[in-house]
Amino acid sequence: MDFDYSKLRGRIKEIYGTQDNFADALNMGRVSLSQRLTGKLEFTQDEIMKSCELLKFDPSEIPSYFFTPMV
Structure with missing residues (x-):
C-alpha cells in the first residue's frame, strides 16, 4: 500500500x-529521506518517533502523517 x-x-x-x-x-x-517520501522505502519505527520529536507533533498524530492511504 x-x-x-x-x-x-x-x-x-x-x-x-x-x-x-x-x-x-x-x-x-x-x-x-526522498526514497521514504516517495514510497520506495519504508520509515522505521525509530525514524517515525524521531520525526515526531523533530517536527513537534504528538505521537497520537502519527497515523495522519505516516499512514494516510494514497487515493
Whole structure:
C-alpha cells in the first residue's frame, strides 16, 4: 500500500524549510529521506518517533502523517 506523505512534507517545510535540512536533523541522507517520501522505502519505527520529536507533533498524530492511504 502506498501512503500519502503530503501532510508530512508540509510539516517538514514549515519547520525545516527543506527536506535536506530535515534529513540532516534526522541523521539521514537526503536520498534516503526522498526514497521514504516517495514510497520506495519504508520509515522505521525509530525514524517515525524521531520525526515526531523533530517536527513537534504528538505521537497520537502519527497515523495522519505516516499512514494516510494514497487515493
